[in-house]
Amino acid sequence: MSQDYFRGDREYFPGIGCIPFEGPESDNPLAFKFYQRERVIGDKTMQEHLRFAVCYWHTFCAKGSDPFGVDTQVFPWDEPADPMAAARARMDAAFEFFTKLGVPYYCFHDRDMAPEGADVAGSERNLAAMVALAAERQAETGVKLLWGTANLFGHPRYMNGAATNPDFAVLTHAAAQVKAALDATVELGGENYVFWGGREGYASLLNTDTRRETEHLARFLDKAREYARSIGFRGTFLVEPKPMEPSKHQYDFDAQTVIGFLRQYGLAGDFKVNVEANHATLAGHSFAHELQMCTDAGLLGSIDANRGDPQNGWDTDQFPTDLYDAVHAMLVVLAGGGLGSGGLNFDAKVRRESVDMEDIFIGHIGGMDTFARALETAHRLRANGALEQHRAARYASFDAGQGARFESGELGLAELRDLAAESGEPERVSGRQEWYENLINQYM
Amino acid sequence: MSQDYFRGDREYFPGIGCIPFEGPESDNPLAFKFYQRERVIGDKTMQEHLRFAVCYWHTFCAKGSDPFGVDTQVFPWDEPADPMAAARARMDAAFEFFTKLGVPYYCFHDRDMAPEGADVAGSERNLAAMVALAAERQAETGVKLLWGTANLFGHPRYMNGAATNPDFAVLTHAAAQVKAALDATVELGGENYVFWGGREGYASLLNTDTRRETEHLARFLDKAREYARSIGFRGTFLVEPKPMEPSKHQYDFDAQTVIGFLRQYGLAGDFKVNVEANHATLAGHSFAHELQMCTDAGLLGSIDANRGDPQNGWDTDQFPTDLYDAVHAMLVVLAGGGLGSGGLNFDAKVRRESVDMEDIFIGHIGGMDTFARALETAHRLRANGALEQHRAARYASFDAGQGARFESGELGLAELRDLAAESGEPERVSGRQEWYENLINQYM
């Protein structure tokens, strides 16, 4: 199926067909202005570069509640009273949406796809049934699974943590969920498996043994890896940093914290980092910074593409429409050789006031167009070469001679001191930040 | 010298003698209300527990300028026109102050103690001369050196970084300074040596090769260690995290970032972390959090005791007068076995509007009284045992049985899943945060 879309027993987005490319002059809000799936940028198509994924949770499960108000969205797939019937309706709606939008991937939590059952086995049965249906839908549509994960934060049992809960009994439930979610991910050919530890942190240091909890988390991830590999999972595990919310402090604070943790516990061979833009800014970093730190460590796994509000201190999960964020991100991604088995997952939701069904399309279109433009801008910037040449030239003194000897460890402090004494005061060299910034604007 | 104070050729704080303990009812602002040097708390005196240090830079060098205004402080020790004569006057003032205040330690940067010379050798000569004088003063007064460091951020040559400067020539100057500062620290019996990399970061990602810069930093620290050990330094190296300012982003963002870096580059055996309260809050952490992370890693080295302003986004370096911060800090410190060879260094300055000479005393007295009370409060809380017993009890399910088997790695995901299936839904256990918080208040 290429330009056609999936339709189950009912059409959930009637009046909206496959989203066409109409170019930058179109005034059709339901058309791409920039994203052309098959357009080649450098050596790959836009689709191959960007590997867009739609997330199951925000787009089909979240209905607009916030801490001060109840749901505002009314979704037709929620009409069936039976939870499993509603889950099947939701899945039909999801694949209809994926194919109308034209994305190659999706992502899900266990509880997005199938309702919690009366007990562990019941939950497993629910999930297995829905996974079987998802496998069919994937085969019919060609849409693939970028990653699966388990929701270890929504249920009250996880209020004090999941893998880091002080109560071992809760940890066993987390393990049961992860086991089933790994089974599902393997069954659906998922290319990655994600851990986001929203409750793996603390509300108060006073009642918390942070060291013991961190060690439990490492042990838990180790056992998840062991199990996944035993059932044939060959993909990448991803840990997604976030500094806080819902926890007062989350152990996976930012990229550097996660990188240190993965290395400390021998997980860095199999685990990488899933960087979310909004989580970066909550941690006091730019999105590009987090991507760069992961790239430097060889641990950039995948991206949750969204954006926060610079004036608000919580996860607003808006669609990524800031071209600067996207250009800076794509500069890092292209320099690092691309997204590999990761992708750009829209962990984003329409505002709770955006209650028309078409708003969901408009949100995703905005994000896809933004990254398409950013890809092109970053590619042109790199093709031109000025930015990277100027940057490289700044470090030329380390490419040969004494600088290179320092890099290779041949010079001690005393020898370095003697070089300083001989050469006298260095010339001041401009950092030229304004030149770099103007260049970005010129290419945008 | 116990109650007497050092006085050089001139008395710089006339009218102020040794600061006495007068108890909580005293209305003398130049007396301690709580800090009694020889009072025994648990197994050590207050002085032994708290190991207070005065910092040379804020207290004797900084004169109140800020980004919008020039100096406001007029210090008598700056009167000599000759820089070395002024340095000697400043040293006399410093030892007079240390002994009047009654602190056992001080800390310094090379450039605090001796002016930069015309060239590398000139700077070395200036420093050596002042170190010789400091050694005499230490011998006369019994005041000791907690740590030394080199100022690698003030001079324009470091504007693009010191050890991470793109220009190798600048790096050699940084090396020259560190070499001389290590010589000085060893000469003065310093118990630690600190690296704070204020310019080791970036102003813009666009013009920066973060990986290369980080590797240069690691190489630089490695060479500093090699040299220091070669000249007989047996103390601890400390890296002091700060997220930003003056850099837009500093590589040593927070404790976890530094811990990961030290481990990654094989430095963790000799290097520990110097935690500054104000830097913690700039990084989005509580002071106690940063101390806890270091303690968990076995890498808590020393403390820069100050406080930031929760409504301002820069390093205000105020004196640490918040009892909550201090109590939470001392709970972590006492639980970790004390400060070891570290101390509580007042990296704090009086407000630029506090232009009376006695204000400097009043600021330090406030900080010392605060930590003295905090020490006592934390000690009583620990002696009572309620807090730690409640916390430990939360984790009892991991102390034996299946929980213990999980901790030792004996249980895989499948076995954990089966335990969950068998045991059913866990009971919800209150985190009781309010109880813990009320307990702290009750003991304060």
Added chain:
Amino acid sequence: MSQDYFRGDREYFPGIGCIPFEGPESDNPLAFKFYQRERVIGDKTMQEHLRFAVCYWHTFCAKGSDPFGVDTQVFPWDEPADPMAAARARMDAAFEFFTKLGVPYYCFHDRDMAPEGADVAGSERNLAAMVALAAERQAETGVKLLWGTANLFGHPRYMNGAATNPDFAVLTHAAAQVKAALDATVELGGENYVFWGGREGYASLLNTDTRRETEHLARFLDKAREYARSIGFRGTFLVEPKPMEPSKHQYDFDAQTVIGFLRQYGLAGDFKVNVEANHATLAGHSFAHELQMCTDAGLLGSIDANRGDPQNGWDTDQFPTDLYDAVHAMLVVLAGGGLGSGGLNFDAKVRRESVDMEDIFIGHIGGMDTFARALETAHRLRANGALEQHRAARYASFDAGQGARFESGELGLAELRDLAAESGEPERVSGRQEWYENLINQYM
């Protein structure tokens, strides 16, 4: 009823009686350590000074959900399937709690007390029925209503605003709710009526006519005043500032914004400000700052006593246990002549992990003890007089002579210039901030 408590058909907090005062040495978490209702501080009892109120919403309606997880609290008063039966049960629980805790006041939103009906008239009937019951309970127990309000943010109809909704139809519903809530407040003898405009702001400037919306808000408040006065309400109207959340931006950003708005639209005669501590810090202010701004304007109405988390950027609504916040607040309140017809309303909730019924008591006890200590500390500080005398002395140059002439408007710029030219460079006068801060600590 003095020491006895209210009990309806069922006891909702069995095993917990009236909370006694047991003093600072008690290890009973269900006893006051500092708050003694009848203890006289200055010219009033603690109860008269502090005028504590319990809020209906957090304490009896909120069940621990957050943006990432569902309810964790299981309340026995929610057991009845019929919403009105549950509302009656909740009211019994509430008055049992008020009387066991020993607070003189409570506060409520219309929807806390009575469920929304099928239509406007139905909602009104539900509320009227519950108000009648509340009136009985108030009479039986002596507990009084500090203020009532209408919930104009929870229902989806208010997603784009209530009084500032672009759709007039929604505004009429807001008016209907306010009318009924005013009726209820008058019926129950409420001393104030509050407007918190959580949705009165914008999600995006792009789709918003801020001027028109602000004018609608002013008109709406004017009409509410007109109606309330017509039915005999003689209390104070209060507007409660908050900068954001749930809105991206709320029009009532902070105290100064509200004060300017009230004056601009001729509302300042009848409306004052209800300051919430957590909202102050979200706006980048200290709690005391907001209180001071209102006091300076003669517009301090009442206080929502809680606290935020300095590392988290959302409304955490924790119990106010920080003594510094409370002491600084009480210094402003006492200097301003007390709370008048306002009070200290605990707009605070136990953490969602605090699921024991006694946690609700422990939270409130912590807040009450904190303010009791703060009242005493602030009173002693004021009785001593040192702080206020030093502060007043700083301004002495305006009390007479040319300074006083300037204050009364007699000196123009040219005359001031001549005075400067004559008197020469002024002496630098220390601000002595460290002295003031140490004084606070000494009294705490």
Added chain:
Amino acid sequence: MSQDYFRGDREYFPGIGCIPFEGPESDNPLAFKFYQRERVIGDKTMQEHLRFAVCYWHTFCAKGSDPFGVDTQVFPWDEPADPMAAARARMDAAFEFFTKLGVPYYCFHDRDMAPEGADVAGSERNLAAMVALAAERQAETGVKLLWGTANLFGHPRYMNGAATNPDFAVLTHAAAQVKAALDATVELGGENYVFWGGREGYASLLNTDTRRETEHLARFLDKAREYARSIGFRGTFLVEPKPMEPSKHQYDFDAQTVIGFLRQYGLAGDFKVNVEANHATLAGHSFAHELQMCTDAGLLGSIDANRGDPQNGWDTDQFPTDLYDAVHAMLVVLAGGGLGSGGLNFDAKVRRESVDMEDIFIGHIGGMDTFARALETAHRLRANGALEQHRAARYASFDAGQGARFESGELGLAELRDLAAESGEPERVSGRQEWYENLINQYM
């Protein structure tokens, strides 16, 4: 003089001529890519719309010091040892720069242009001499003065405030400076006069009488107005909000605070607001928000065009190169009828690492190109009409019928309630934020 530039005794920017427009494809960093002075957008040229001004302080006086490092910039105009000779050299450099860059306006503080003298009269003489020279230069070049101001924050005497200093003697010096700066502004035909009260705030509430200080500030502004009008100043007075830095809290926190203050003290007739982008974000607002609030109040006076760093909490004063900020700003400005007698003043500085003389040009070119693009984008958006029509349509229910009656005050709460009861539950209307955001991107 149109395309030619001013050159004094010495050329300070040799090798750089008048900055030409070369279009978006040029790779000349010293050319405009978008700004074409005479290009007509709507009814005015770009130059008439944007009214760019260069600021004297950052561009010619600030030399790169920050709280952790000394100056990095070496300016040839600082070479003369005599302060007045240096001031004349600086002025020549300034007019050379203005004319090479091609801006119509500049702005200055008294102390930027002329050094402080030995006493009040000496300072006045220095300023008068430089003003005479500036008048000549203006006449020669056609460059005009957008606004003048007095530096009431740099000198130590202002550490506790200027117009709000507790010491009347300091206030008189502030008055002397403002008098002289008003004289200078009138002499130079300045179109506005600015008050930025960097020290008009507090370091600590404990030692501050905020009400008295605020009243002093109002009195001071009133007297400044009186004097200025008496000497023939017919321009606008501007107050520039900033929330903090250098003060812990500044009284002129944000636009709404200033608007409220101006109205409260009868100043709103003559005073408007000068909005600075970086100050907006420090206050927790977007730049566009602050502009909108001023426009709504009819009090938008002028703009300090720069940008902050979203990850840093101080005034970074970077050049405004973010197109989103600029487009959102220009949408508000165009909707409000343009800048009037205000302008876009680059209160921005090159990074301290940007030490080449051409960096100063590159920074300004980046800012000018950004606003030129933004002007064009905003103009096209408005010409298209879609955005404003959609926004207006949201409020249609208030344009006639009952909604209009509400607006005009004809409907009371009871009538509104009856309308709600009759009309039943309103339909949910999408806010369509994603549609608006995509539209902005499409036009950019």
